[in-house]
Amino acid sequence: MMIRVNLWAPILGKRGYPHCSKLAGEICIDRIADRLIEAGVIQPFIIVLPNLNRDVALNVACKHYFIEVVDFVDRTYKTIPDRTARIICGHSSGGSDAMFIALDYP
Numbered sequence: 439m440m441i442r443v444n445l446w447a448p449i450l451g452k453r454g455y456p457h458c459s460k461l462a463g464e465i466c467i468d469r470i471a472d473r474l475i476e477a478g479v480i481q482p483f484i485i486v487l488p489n490l491n492r493d494v495a496l497n498v499a500c501k502h503y504f505i506e507v508v509d510f511v512d513r514t515y516k517t518i519p520d521r522t523a524r525i526i527c528g529h530s531s532g533g534s535d536a537m538f539i540a541l542d543y544p
Contacts (some may be wrong), residue, residue: 444487456523457484464530
């Protein structure tokens with residue numbers, strides 16, 4: 439199963455960065471992150487916006503999400519490849535998806 443992913447990152451340096459997986463309901467998270475990083479309120483991080491197909495059973499999407507997307511992002515970008523440096527969140531249906539994924543994969 440292939441999952442399409444959009445990715446946003448600030449200008450990255452040499453160190454690793456935490457990453458946030460944002461599911462559904464895009465609410466300008468990139469612009470919000472830009473402003474907060476620029477103001478020094480938060481540290482830079484990578485935002486991953488996977489397109490989980492709502493027609494696929496959630497448990498199948500969860501498995502592929504963690505196997506494909508998280509591994510891909512950790513291999514390809516300057517992340518901190520540790521679960522303590524990842525967060526998952528969502529808006530609307532993405533919020534419930536994020537909750538179920540977090541409960542299944544703590």
